[in-house]
Amino acid sequence: MSIHLDPKIPAGPLEQKWERHKFESKLINPANRRKFEVIVVGTGLAGASAAATLGELGYKVTAFCFQDSPRRAHSIAAQGGINAAKNYQNDGDSVHRLFYDTIKGGDFRSREANVHRLAEVSVSIIDHCVALGVPFAREYGGLLDNRSFGGAQVSRTFYARGQTGQQLLLGAYSALNRQIAAGTVEMHSRKEMLDVVLVDGHAKGIITRDLTTGEIKSWAADCVIMATGGYGNVFYLSTNAKGCNVTATYRAHKRGAAFANPCYTQIHPTCIPVAGDHQSKLTLMSESLRNDGRVWVPKKKGDTRPAAQIPDAERDYYLERKYPSFGNLAPRDISSRSAKEVCDEGRGVGPGGLGVYLDFADSIKRVGEDKIRERYGNLFEMYHQITGENAYQMPMRIFPAVHYTMGGLWVDYNLMSNIPGLFVLGEANFSDHGANRLGASALMQGLADGYFVIPYTIGNYLAPEVGKRPTTDHPAFKQTEADVRAQIQKFLSIKGKRSVESFHRELGLLMWDYCGMARSEKSLTRALNRIPALRQEFWENANVPGENESLNVSLERAGRVADFLEFGELMCRDALARNESCGGHFREEHQTPDGEALRNDDDFAHVAAWEYQGPNTPPIRHTEPLVYENVKLATRSYK
Amino acid sequence: MNLHLKVWRQKNSKAQGSLVSYEARNIPEDCSFLEMLDLVNEDLLAKGEEPIAFDHDCREGICGMCSLTINGIPHGPSETTTCQLYMRKFKDGETIYIEPFRAGAFPLLRDLAVNRSALDRIQQAGGFISAHVGSAPDGNAILVPKTEADHAMEAAACIGCGACVAACPNASAMLFVGAKVTHLGSLPQGQPERNRRVLAMVRRMDHEGFGNCSNYLECEAVCPAEIPATAIGQLNRDYAKALTLESL
Numbered sequence: 001m002s003i004h005l006d007p008k009i010p011a012g013p014l015e016q017k018w019e020r021h022k023f024e025s026k027l028i029n030p031a032n033r034r035k036f037e038v039i040v041v042g043t044g045l046a047g048a049s050a051a052a053t054l055g056e057l058g059y060k061v062t063a064f065c066f067q068d069s070p071r072r073a074h075s076i077a078a079q080g081g082i083n084a085a086k087n088y089q090n091d092g093d094s095v096h097r098l099f100y101d102t103i104k105g106g107d108f109r110s111r112e113a114n115v116h117r118l119a120e121v122s123v124s125i126i127d128h129c130v131a132l133g134v135p136f137a138r139e140y141g142g143l144l145d146n147r148s149f150g151g152a153q154v155s156r157t158f159y160a161r162g163q164t165g166q167q168l169l170l171g172a173y174s175a176l177n178r179q180i181a182a183g184t185v186e187m188h189s190r191k192e193m194l195d196v197v198l199v200d201g202h203a204k205g206i207i208t209r210d211l212t213t214g215e216i217k218s219w220a221a222d223c224v225i226m227a228t229g230g231y232g233n234v235f236y237l238s239t240n241a242k243g244c245n246v247t248a249t250y251r252a253h254k255r256g257a258a259f260a261n262p263c264y265t266q267i268h269p270t271c272i273p274v275a276g277d278h279q280s281k282l283t284l285m286s287e288s289l290r291n292d293g294r295v296w297v298p299k300k301k302g303d304t305r306p307a308a309q310i311p312d313a314e315r316d317y318y319l320e321r322k323y324p325s326f327g328n329l330a331p332r333d334i335s336s337r338s339a340k341e342v343c344d345e346g347r348g349v350g351p352g353g354l355g356v357y358l359d360f361a362d363s364i365k366r367v368g369e370d371k372i373r374e375r376y377g378n379l380f381e382m383y384h385q386i387t388g389e390n391a392y393q394m395p396m397r398i399f400p401a402v403h404y405t406m407g408g409l410w411v412d413y414n415l416m417s418n419i420p421g422l423f424v425l426g427e428a429n430f431s432d433h434g435a436n437r438l439g440a441s442a443l444m445q446g447l448a449d450g451y452f453v454i455p456y457t458i459g460n461y462l463a464p465e466v467g468k469r470p471t472t473d474h475p476a477f478k479q480t481e482a483d484v485r486a487q488i489q490k491f492l493s494i495k496g497k498r499s500v501e502s503f504h505r506e507l508g509l510l511m512w513d514y515c516g517m518a519r520s521e522k523s524l525t526r527a528l529n530r531i532p533a534l535r536q537e538f539w540e541n542a543n544v545p546g547e548n549e550s551l552n553v554s555l556e557r558a559g560r561v562a563d564f565l566e567f568g569e570l571m572c573r574d575a576l577a578r579n580e581s582c583g584g585h586f587r588e589e590h591q592t593p594d595g596e597a598l599r600n601d602d603d604f605a606h607v608a609a610w611e612y613q614g615p616n617t618p619p620i621r622h623t624e625p626l627v628y629e630n631v632k633l634a635t636r637s638y639k
Numbered sequence: 640m641n642l643h644l645k646v647w648r649q650k651n652s653k654a655q656g657s658l659v660s661y662e663a664r665n666i667p668e669d670c671s672f673l674e675m676l677d678l679v680n681e682d683l684l685a686k687g688e689e690p691i692a693f694d695h696d697c698r699e700g701i702c703g704m705c706s707l708t709i710n711g712i713p714h715g716p717s718e719t720t721t722c723q724l725y726m727r728k729f730k731d732g733e734t735i736y737i738e739p740f741r742a743g744a745f746p747l748l749r750d751l752a753v754n755r756s757a758l759d760r761i762q763q764a765g766g767f768i769s770a771h772v773g774s775a776p777d778g779n780a781i782l783v784p785k786t787e788a789d790h791a792m793e794a795a796a797c798i799g800c801g802a803c804v805a806a807c808p809n810a811s812a813m814l815f816v817g818a819k820v821t822h823l824g825s826l827p828q829g830q831p832e833r834n835r836r837v838l839a840m841v842r843r844m845d846h847e848g849f850g851n852c853s854n855y856l857e858c859e860a861v862c863p864a865e866i867p868a869t870a871i872g873q874l875n876r877d878y879a880k881a882l883t884l885e886s887l
Contacts, residue, residue, distance in 0.1 A: 053772045068694060068752075069759050071799055072702040088779060124775070131775035133768045133823050135783075135791040142782030158778075161792055166701055170795065174767035181763045189756065212748050241696040275669040280677055281698045382700065385723050451772050499684045501677070546689050550651060551749040553692055554684070 003258050003611050005624045008412040009113045014630045015095075018117040021413065022456050026463035033058035036462050037469060039206055039221040041193045041248055043070035045165075045443060046426025047227030048172035049450025055179030057455055062219060063176070063185055064208060066192040066243060071173045074229060074241040075446060078165025079286035079379070081147060081157035082129075082443040084122040089146050093154040095119045100631060102441060105151040105331055106406070106434020107583035107599065108633050109261075109607075111626060113413060114431045121452040122444050126158055128451060132171040136160050150287050151331040151438040151638075162286050162378045168443055172450070191217075193248045194487075194559065196224055196255050196422060197480045199470045203252075203422035205477060207484045211556060214549040216488075218472035218481050222465055223421040225454065226252060227446075230405035230427040232265065234564045234571065235516070236508020238402035239271060239284040245560035246567045249409050249428050257417045258609035258622065260430035261407035262567070263575035266437055266584045267517050268403030269335035272386055272396075273355040282401040283386055285358070285379055287439040290328045292363035292372060293396070295319050295335070297356050301346040307357055307395050318342055326638040333436045333584045333597070334638060336400035340517050341595065343399075350397040359395035400517060404442060406433040406584060407574070410609040410624070414457035415449060418609075421461060425449040430607070435583025488548050491558040496541035500557045503538045507531070507561070507568055515572050520588040524576040528569060532616075535565040570610060570619065577621055580604045601633050640666050640731040644679065646691055647738045648750050656747070658736070672715065672724040673698060673705065676737075693751040698722040700863065703798035706805075707751055708738040712861060713802035719863040720800065740805035744812070744848045755801045757847040758815060765839035766819040768828050787825050794821035796864040803858035803866075809850030814858040816840050817870030820877055834881035841878050 010021040028036070036059050040051040043065040051063040065073060085098040098119040103110060126144070130136065136158050137145040146155040160167040179185040190211045197205040197218065205220040228248035232238035253259045270285045296315045303310065318338055320327045330338075339356045342348065349355050364372055369392055373380070380391050387397070408430040409417050415431070416423050426446040433441065470476070514527035538561070546552040581590040581597035582604070590598040607624040642663040649656025661683075666675050673695050680690035696704040700723040709715025709724070717724035729735065737751065745753040783791075797818035804812050820837050823829030829836075852871050859868040 056771060067696055067702075067704060068755060069704075069799065071759070072696055072704045074697060074702070077697050077699055077701050086778070124773075126778045127775040128770065128772055130778040130781060131768065131770035131828055133791075133826050133828050135788050135795050135822065135826065136778075137792075138783050138785045138788040140785050142784050143779050161796075163701070163796065166798075167792075167795060174762065175770075177759070177763040178767040178769060187759075189759075212754075239699075241702060242698055243696045276667050278667055278670045278674045278678060280671070280674050283699045381718075382723070385700075385718065385725065388725075388727065455772065497685075499681055501681065543684055545684065545687070551692050551752060553690060 003256070003418045003622060005258065005410060005418060005609055005622055006412060007111060007624055008414060009111065010413065014112060014116050017113050018120055025456050026459045028459045028463055030058050032466065034060055035466065036060065037062065037221040038223055038225060038458070039219060040064070040225045040227065041206065042073065042227040042229060042428070043176065044073035044075035044227060044229060044426060045169055045172055045446030046450045047073070047225070048169065048176045049447050050225055050227060050425055050454050051185050052172060052175035052179050053451050053455045054458070055182070055184035058184065061179070061185040062188070062221065064188045064191050064193060066211060067189060069189055070176060070187060071170060073169060074244055075169045075443070076166045077241065078443055079162045079284065080149060080288040081159035081164045081440040082125065082168060083149070083156050083438070083440040084126045084158060084444065085119055085156060086123055086126060088144060089155045091154045093156050097154065098122060098156065101152050102432070102438060103434070103631055104636055105436055105438035107436050107597065107636055108434065108601070108605070108628070109582050109626065110432055110434030112628060112630055117453070118432050118445060118448050121448045124452055125444060125447045129168060129171050132175060134160060134167045134171040147288055148291060148329065149439040150290065150329045150335070157440045159288070162288070162376060165443060168447065172447070192556065193228070194251065194484045195480050196252045197477050198255055198419065199474055199476045202420045204470050205472065207481050212551050214552065216481060216485055218477040220470055220472045220477065222462055222469045223423065223458065225423040225425060226409070226428055227425040227450070228428045230408065231567060232402045232405050234507070234568050235402045235511045236504050237274065237279060237282050237512070239268060239282050242281060245563065247560050247563045249424070250563045250567050252409060252417070252419070252422060254612050255419070256612065257419050257422060258410040258611055259407070259570060260410035260607050260609040261574065262571045262610070263578055263585050264406035264435050264583065265402060266332055266404040266406060267336040267400040269332055269339055269400050270358060270398045271401035272383065273350055273399040283382065284401070284403060285383060285396065285398060287332065289358060289376055289379060292375065293328065293358040293360050294362060295328050295356055295358055297342045297347040297349060307359070316342070316347070323638045330638045331436060331438065336517060337586060339400050355397040355399045357395035358398045360391065361395070364392065404437055406430065406435060406437055410607065414460055415454055416461060423454060423458065425454060435585055487559070488555065491542070491544045491555060492548065494539065494542045494544060496543050498541045499543050500554055500561050503534065503542060504557070504561045504564065507534060507565060510534070511568050511571070515575050518586050518588050519575050521576065524572045527572045528576070531565065531569045531572070538562065538565055573619070574608055574610065578604060578608060605633070640668060640726065640729070642666060642729065642732070643734040645734065645736045648691065649747055651749055652747055666726055668725070668727040670726045671698070671722060672709070672726065673722050675726055691751065692749040695722055701798060703800035706740045706753060706800060708740060708805060710736050713740055713805040714861055714863055717863070720798070740801055742804045742810035744810060745801060745804065757849070758799055758801055758812065760847060761812065761816060761840050761843045762819065764843035765832070765836040768823060769832060781827055783826060791822050791825035794818045794825065794866060794870055797866050798864050800863060802861045802863060804849060806857040806861040807850065808855055808857070809853060811852045811858070812844050812849040813852040813871045813874055814862065814866055814868065816844050817874035818866045821870045821873045824873065824877060833877065834884055837874065837877040837881045838885065
């Protein structure tokens with residue numbers, strides 16, 4: 001079976017595509033909706049909002065999360081804010097400007113139609129979240145407040161202290177709770193999806209493992225929605241939660257779903273630097289800090305004086321110097337690479353020289369410490385707890401860290417993958433951010449997909465599927481369940497010497513060194529040689545103690561790490577095949593004389609979507625051309 | 640640094656549990672408490688033993704999943720959550736007791752992991768505003784004075800970890816419930832359902848087996864999100880008012 005990638009972009013002018021598509025989409029009458037069962041995997045912004053909205057419409061929803069409560073999903077950790085083209089600040093914002101900024105920020109590697117839709121529905125998201133009781137920041141007059149964010153010259157970011165993701169997720173969680181109480185959504189926490197079940201080529205169910213009892217169970221439905229997040233933890237150290245993993249999307253990939261642009265990973269410029277080998281995760285300091293913080297390093301190499309003793313004339317505010325019009329608010333990929341550059345030159349600060357300063361002294365002088373505390377108090381506290389340093393008195397030290405993954409399962413305009421009936425939402429899909437995501441756009445996309453897109457597009461698949469839901473007695477369920485059980489037994493029977501965690505650490509380091517902020521043919525080829533060997537060692541020597549029938553953390557991790565060990569290879573393949581630089585994908589061979597990413601639009605203005613071919617067989621790279629009818633492909637300039 | 644640990648081990652909800660001694664050796668001061676447990680678990684694995692099970696996820700103090708009682712205090716000497724507790728807070732050679740969050744309404748699953756789904760069920764009873772997708776007016780059509788928005792945000796910051804319950808001698812969840820009642824009750828959007836909400840949430844809380852507040856204020860002391868105990872006062876006032884109106 002060869003896959004067919006039809007993006008199903010509606011005809012007509014850009015501004016009318018979504019309106020027209022909504023009108024042309026198939027409706028399902030209220031009495032029939034309750035005949036359809038929908039599985040939603042993951043309860044972050046995309047999953048919770050989708051489950052709540054579909055439940056509200058009358059579909060029978062069953063939702064799953066691996067955490068102990070749907071409120072824990074990692075959307076909760078997003079700090080800075082959510083973009084919307086409200087133009088409340090009268091500073092020239094519009095749907096078209098948000099659309100353009102997002103296309104440009106993504107380095108011209110996303111679909112015009114999807115991004116325009118995102119910008120259109122952004123305004124409804126804010127309205128709906130306010131209605132749900134999300135306590136957005138307000139001005140004294142009672143109106144909504146905004147701040148500016150990287151990659152934009154307007155203030156369109158709505159926020160709730162430094163905890164915007166938490167408040168938006170709790171809003172979606174409350175909407176989900178209302179539907180659970182109403183009986184339209186059945187919620188299962190501490191259950192991990194381990195496979196998707198295909199019946200006659202359609203996604204009609206999933207297999208889960210109960211993380212407390214080990215029970216393996218089949219669930220049938222009319223369609224499956226996966227909102228299972230990104231794969232940043234392939235690097236082991238990232239700003240993702242410890243539980244974030246690629247298992248759901250990768251196993252769907254192994255069942256035939258195309259994986260698009262896996263090499264597009266975002267390295268966030270403002271994270272707390274690594275302190276030592278024991279480190280289990282990296283902590284982000286919101287990009288919103290760059291509104292008031294100035295990024296600098298000493299001009300001199302190996303300058304070890306404390307920051308306060310380095311006079312202004314001997315400091316290099318390198319973002320302001322290189323990008324005068326965007327300055328400290330240059331997009332994430334550019335800021336991250338600039339930090340790497342100055343550290344590579346030996347001008348980094350802090351232990352190991354892997355850090356740059358983010359300095360608030362000027363802002364404190366300008367607006368006062370109280371104002372800074374009001375804006376970022378919780379972030380300064382968090383920084384203090386982790387490093388023991390007071391950032392009101394000395395600059396923060398920051399360094400880039402893996403934060404978000406733009407790649408994901410390929411989806412069409414309806415957010416359906418190439419497997420009929422398998423929808424993919426939020427970070428788990430590839431659709432809207434191209435090669436680089438702008439700050440405050442992840443929350444926007446997750447909620448757009450869940451609240452405002454899937455409720456309209458799901459009908460196109462479901463309408464002709466009435467009465468086709470199989471039961472879990474179907475042989476496809478029995479077979480998939482048997483495959484899952486066999487894999488678990490395989491993990492438990494390795495009985496090796498080396499912990500699963502140590503394999504994950506080694507893979508992570510390898511990915512960071514060879515497929516991280518900068519990549520080259522040489523580094524990627526090296527990674528492609530080393531990963532299969534590491535994988536082989538895993539299957540021969542991993543230590544997975546205990547049994548399936550209990551809460552077994554080692555077993556949970558074994559499944560996730562086994563998938564990362566295959567997925568890492570796919571990422572490197574994609575990075576090698578994309579012989580250009582764009583956004584978060586920086587190939588050392590392709591840069592301008594002053595070190596900027598050099599795209600190759602003639603050969604690579606397309607989505608690369610990989611088709612799985614079986615173990616130890618190279619996957620096939622398919623392409624979906626990106627057609628730009630409304631914006632002119634230009635070299636990104638933030639100077 | 641080196642530490643003596645006494646860790647609660649219990650195979651499952653039915654098995655008998657006990658405190659088991661472990662030695663944590665060569666722990667860096669910059670290590671977080673959970674990273675220290677990671678290192679101990681690596682040692683246990685190397686010895687062919689099963690690692691200590693504990694809940695955690697974001698490791699940045701916001702998801703509310705980590706839940707350890709350290710030396711008798713939920714989240715230990717941390718100003719926020721267990722995951723944001725760093726070993727520099729301890730002395731070399733110290734003995735540390737590590738137990739689960741204990742409460743009748745939080746059945747133990749394994750070792751240090753407990754089931755806190757009772758908290759979800761309280762939220763399901765009424766911790767929401769009934770707003771259909773698509774029906775909302777413009778965000779700026781509802782004016783919220785800054786002070787009220789800030790007050791709502793302060794209460795909305797609750798991370799749902801359950802430390803308040805574990806710290807309370809009565810295993811009361813009133814700080815948790817008070818936080819949601821205060822958050823939604825401080826906003827104009829939350830007014831139409833204010834009475835229904837508080838009655839439903841309090842009744843569910845009682846049904847789940849949480850106790851009542853008798854003003855120990857241990858909840859406020861351990862709350863990683865700094866929810867003030869005034870939320871309990873707000874809860875009591877709203878409940879009394881709603882109960883009176885209901886009986887009329």
